[in-house]
Amino acid sequence: MEVKTASRLPGERTKKRKYSMKLLLMALPFLVAVFVFYYVPLFGWVYGFYDYKPGIPLSGSEFVGLKYLRIAFTEQGADLARVLKNSLVLSFLGILVSPAYVAFAILLNEMRGKWFRKWVQVTTTLPNFISWVLVYSVFYVFFAVSDGVVNQVLLKLEWLKQPFNFLGNSDIAWAFQTMVGLWKGLGWGAIIYLAAIAGIDQELYDAAKVDGSGRFRTIWHITVPGIMPTFVVLLLLNVSNMLNNGFEQYYVFYNALVADKLEVIDYYVYRVGLETNDFSYSTVLGMFKTIVSVTVLFSVNWIAKKIRGESII
Known part of the structure; x- marks a missing residue:
């Protein structure tokens, strides 16, 4: 029995490798999508170090370093x-x-x-x-000031004297x-x-x-x-x-x-x-x-x- 088990080990390992490869190939499109949509945009961080204006190539923009980071904490700090x-x-x-x-x-x-x-x-x-957008439409129907359902009910019950916004x-x-x-x-x-x-x-x-x-x-x-x-x-x-x-x-x-x-x-x-x-x-x-x-x-x-x-x- 031990000999048979040992003889099957290489075959089992090969099957395991093939199965793992299939799983990897199945996951590959999702890994590519994650890389494209989450990691590639990180290269856009370079715009934060240039005085970029729309219509002007980045190569023609002035390098300003941490200028906008200082603005965030000083001029725009509030x-x-x-x-x-x-x-x-x-x-x-x-x-x-x-x-x-x-x-x-x-x-x-x-x-x-x-x-x-x-x-x-x-x-x-x-x-x-x-x-x-539809959620806002639903809540607008219920909570609008002029003709909202909630305001109409509360006004009729005299719980409110005037509509509540x-x-x-x-x-x-x-x-x-x-x-x-x-x-x-x-x-x-x-x-x-x-x-x-x-x-x-x-x-x-x-x-x-x-x-x-x-x-x-x-x-x-x-x-x-x-x-x-x-x-x-x-x-x-x-x-x-x-x-x-x-x-x-x-x-x-x-x-x-x-x-x-x-x-x-x-x-x-x-x-x-x-x-x-x-x-x-x-x-x-x-x-x-x-x-x-x-x-x-x-x-x-x-x-x-x-x-x-x-x-x-």
């Missing part, structure tokens, strides 16, 4: 500080409501009606695939956008926690039933600890991604009344680069965001290694 504040606050509020995804996944898992559970999951996941009130802009993001991503964000719940050993639940544990106690002592590692990893990744607020949401909800609260760094880069044609300064802003994000990512990875004993990346 604007940059405001934009960073908006980005960090909105990201922090998003992290603050992240337990809602866990709670929603647990509630879905505890639903006994199979068809009703699927209907709720599909209904709540659908907004994730709706464009932000939900979309143009800077005092509630951060909370309102957090609510919008939660509504759009609740069902989609719960999927990974449902997968984590499905991976919990079913024998633990059976043992809890034998011991006489009720539904709430079972959730608290089995389900929550079972998905906590997943929640911690996603939480740490969200913390490291705090400057990546996105662009579409704040672009469609942006207006003059809430401009001071909704101008995050991605929108600021767009406004500086495409609306004012200051490509050099917008490039420096993008570089700054990338460097800070990577620094935070590795810092969080180091913290995770100290706490959990293993790193995320």
